[in-house]
Amino acid sequence: MARAKDLQSGQRQLAELQLSGDFVDLHGFTLKRLDHDIVTVSRCLVGVVPHERLRKVTELHPHLTRLYWLMTNIDAAIQREWTLSLGRRTAIQRVAQLFCELRRRLEVTGDVEGNSYDFPLTQTELGEFVGLTPVHVNRTLQELRRRGLLELDRRRVRILDVGALESIAEFDPAYLYLERQPH
Amino acid sequence: MARAKDLQSGQRQLAELQLSGDFVDLHGFTLKRLDHDIVTVSRCLVGVVPHERLRKVTELHPHLTRLYWLMTNIDAAIQREWTLSLGRRTAIQRVAQLFCELRRRLEVTGDVEGNSYDFPLTQTELGEFVGLTPVHVNRTLQELRRRGLLELDRRRVRILDVGALESIAEFDPAYLYLERQPH
DNA sequence: CGAGCGGTTGAAACACCTCAACATTAGTGG
DNA sequence: CCACTAATGTTGAGGTGTTTCAACCGCTCG
Numbered sequence: 001m002a003r004a005k006d007l008q009s010g011q012r013q014l015a016e017l018q019l020s021g022d023f024v025d026l027h028g029f030t031l032k033r034l035d036h037d038i039v040t041v042s043r044c045l046v047g048v049v050p051h052e053r054l055r056k057v058t059e060l061h062p063h064l065t066r067l068y069w070l071m072t073n074i075d076a077a078i079q080r081e082w083t084l085s086l087g088r089r090t091a092i093q094r095v096a097q098l099f100c101e102l103r104r105r106l107e108v109t110g111d112v113e114g115n116s117y118d119f120p121l122t123q124t125e126l127g128e129f130v131g132l133t134p135v136h137v138n139r140t141l142q143e144l145r146r147r148g149l150l151e152l153d154r155r156r157v158r159i160l161d162v163g164a165l166e167s168i169a170e171f172d173p174a175y176l177y178l179e180r181q182p183h
Numbered sequence: 184m185a186r187a188k189d190l191q192s193g194q195r196q197l198a199e200l201q202l203s204g205d206f207v208d209l210h211g212f213t214l215k216r217l218d219h220d221i222v223t224v225s226r227c228l229v230g231v232v233p234h235e236r237l238r239k240v241t242e243l244h245p246h247l248t249r250l251y252w253l254m255t256n257i258d259a260a261i262q263r264e265w266t267l268s269l270g271r272r273t274a275i276q277r278v279a280q281l282f283c284e285l286r287r288r289l290e291v292t293g294d295v296e297g298n299s300y301d302f303p304l305t306q307t308e309l310g311e312f313v314g315l316t317p318v319h320v321n322r323t324l325q326e327l328r329r330r331g332l333l334e335l336d337r338r339r340v341r342i343l344d345v346g347a348l349e350s351i352a353e354f355d356p357a358y359l360y361l362e363r364q365p366h
Numbered sequence: 367c368g369a370g371c372g373g374t375t376g377a378a379a380c381a382c383c384t385c386a387a388c389a390t391t392a393g394t395g396g
Numbered sequence: 397c398c399a400c401t402a403a404t405g406t407t408g409a410g411g412t413g414t415t416t417c418a419a420c421c422g423c424t425c426g
Contacts, residue, residue: 003263005263005264005266005267007267007271007272007353008353009353011271012271013266013267013270013271015263015266015267027256027259027260030249030252030253030256031253031256031257031260031360033357035260035263035264035357035358035360036260036263036358055249058245058248058249059245062241062242062245062248065241065245065248065252066213066238066241069213069248069252069255070213070214072252072255072256072259073210073213073214073255074214075259076210076255076258076259076262077210077214077218077219079259079262079263079266080186080188080198080218080219080262081188081218082266083188083196083198083262083265083266083269084188084190084196084198086266086269086270086314087196087269087313087314088190088194088195088196088314089190090381090382091381091382122403122404122405123404123405124404124405130270131269131270131271132382132383133382133383133384134404134405135382135383135384135385135406135407136381136382136383138405138406138407139382139406139407142406154391170190170191170192174216174218175218175219177214177218273413274413274414305371305372305373306372306373307372307373315414315415316414316415316416317372317373318374318375318414318415318416318417319413319414319415321373321374321375322374322375322414325374
């Protein structure tokens with residue numbers, strides 16, 4: 001799933017892909033009303049937690065509360081890295097960054113097999129994420145293929161050269177806080 | 184103050200200006216280590232709260248904990264709006280958006296006088312924020328002046344036509360959650 | 367009074383966009 | 397299983413917004 005915001009002009013920006021296992025709408029608990037949409041970009045199975053139960057958690061389990069709070073703050077950190085990407089990285093760096101990030105995050109749940117994982121977005125959706133037109137996404141992917149860095153076909157990516165890909169993205173996984181993920 | 188992230192290539196992206204009264208580093212409490220820098224862009228007076236005291240708050244005051252949690256989530260919402268800006272808005276829309284946002288946020292603390300407020304950033308810093316070069320920031324500001332929308336001189340802005348400025352930015356203050364700010 | 371920083375300007379380059387056509391794949395009904 | 401259709405991916409040519417580089421101006425501060 002992904003967070004989405006629209007401009008009146010019809011343009012859409014996707015932000016922060018949510019992977020299986022993620023607690024998607026913890027934000028809504030404190031905010032009550034959401035400032036953005038949550039959209040699916042693949043088939044999803046969703047669990048629902050009533051806010052009342054979360055409120056009880058905050059009353060009874062301070063430690064768990066801090067953990068949930070941490071999770072929303074990690075979400076914010078991921079979002080912040082995307083601010084950097086959109087503000088400063090070139091097209092090819094942004095796409096590279098995305099695939100590097102996903103590899104690390106999917107690894108945690110065992111959804112990566114030999115640097116290959118499912119990637120259900122169309123090129124148009126990928127463009128809405130990295131702030132590019134579908135046409136330019138297409139050309140950027142071709143360039144990554146041409147350089148022998150990755151393959152993307154039938155909704156599945158394979159990263160052929162992780163080191164090189166992370167290098168062109170200037171990828172630094174610190175912002176993912178994987179070392180303190182509840183695992 | 185502002186949050187800042189660097190690329191190895193030396194490029195810097197500023198994210199989310201922090202105004203007087205904001206609790207700047209609530210993120211650090213749960214994250215322990217920060218993924219970004221906090222920089223000053225004006226003279227600042229900073230209060231320090233030991234994490235241990237915050238931990239006690241979470242043990243003893245669930246309501247206050249939820250309020251602090253809410254504050255970090257509003258930070259995240261503001262950040263998300265900037266993701267939209269950087270991904271989809273043009274140069275002139277981004278700059279307009281920033282000045283509209285600041286007007287609303289500064290209003291809360293009474294720091295706006297007749298649509299005029301202090302704006303301590305240089306054009307270069309403004310560029311690091313909106314993802315533009317100093318040169319283009321300069322030209323964009325000239326365009327806003329030419330259209331009679333705002334004046335910016337000696338570290339002070341005056342918005343001459345709030346409606347028009349909000350309109351070109353496609354500004355929607357919903358993401359600021361002003362109606363539930365602790366005030 | 368000089369030095370340095372911030373702001374301004376012009377010209378040329380470049381990354382990405384737009385538009386429009388075509389190719390390929392996936393999905394649907396007969 | 398095939399035929400048809402719609403969605404997705406690919407390509408080319410030309411346009412545009414923003415960047416780059418380099419120069420110059422005007423404050424402010426020491």
